[in-house]
Each structure stands twice: as structure tokens, then as C-alpha cells.
Amino acid sequence: MSIQLETDKMEILPINLTEDLPKLTEVMKRAFNDDARRFNNKPEGDGPPGYDDGNFYRKWSPQSKGFKIVFQNKIVGAILVFPNSKGKSYLGNINIDPQYQNLGIGTKLIQFIERKFPLSKLWVLDTPSWATRNHHFYQKNGYSKTKEVVHNKSMKSFVFEKRIE
Secondary structure, X not given: OOOOOOHHHOEEEEOOHHHHHHHHHHHHHHHHHHHHHHHHOOOOXXXXXXXXXXXXXXXXXXXXXXXXXXXXXXXXXXXXXXXXXXXXXXXXXEEEOHHHOOOOHHHHHHHXXXXXXXXXXXXXXXXXXXXXXXXXXXXXXXXXEEEEEEEEOOEEEEEEEEEOO
């Protein structure tokens, strides 16, 4: 089934953790499990700690600014950002429900946060080394790979940065 999405009918709204947590967790779990199956040959379970039970949002929402993507009254994705008034901000997490990927939602989110936080002149993020679709997405949106981080023998990630002039 092909979804036609008019991105002008999509809303980007602040997350209300009390109301949104169950749906946000469902979307995040589907997104990370889909990536793990498609790009890391794992059946599931390859997201950050707490991605599949809500604890990720519980842990990081108090320190971040979170936004949900709503289309036809349904949460289809979310983003957490860590803005810094000194100009260097972090994109902590972006996830889109797999059936809504490749429709321009992620690009709209990147554009939204850049407008929403104009003092941020450097955006930084990290993503797993195996998440090649993420690498392509971030590069398409102006990010450059700046370093590799080795977490342990089986896990490494890449840091991406984008300067805003």
C-alpha cells in the first residue's frame, strides 16, 4: 500500500509526554526494529536503551525539546533536540514510522528545528555505523561525517555535523 502524504497537512507539535508516550514508544520501536532487520541483520532490539518500553523518552525528555509529527490525527514520528544557547546543539533522536519513511517528513523536521532554534549554528548527532540509510539522509540534509566512535568490539557510531551560516 502506497501512502500519499501532503506534508503541508502534517503538524509538528510539542510532545506531551503524559499523553503521547505510548504512541511515541510504538513508533520508535517500529522504526528501530525495522532498521535493525533491514540494515543490521537483526530481528529487533537494536535501538538505544529504553527505545522499546518508553524509558528512552522518560530519561531524555526533561533535558530536551521534543516534537511529534502528526498526520491525520496519528503520531507518525518524533524528534528530540538538545538546543544550546551558545550555538552548538545536538539532534538526539529522530524516528519516523516505517510506513511513513521516504516521504519527506524527516527533511521537514530538520528544516523545522533549524528555524525553531536559530541560535544553533552547529548541529551535532551520532548514528550507528551500520545505519547507512541514516548516513545518506543526514548527508542529503547538509550534515558531514566528522568522526567514528568505537563503543566496544561490536558497536561503533559516526558523528555528523552541520554548520549553519
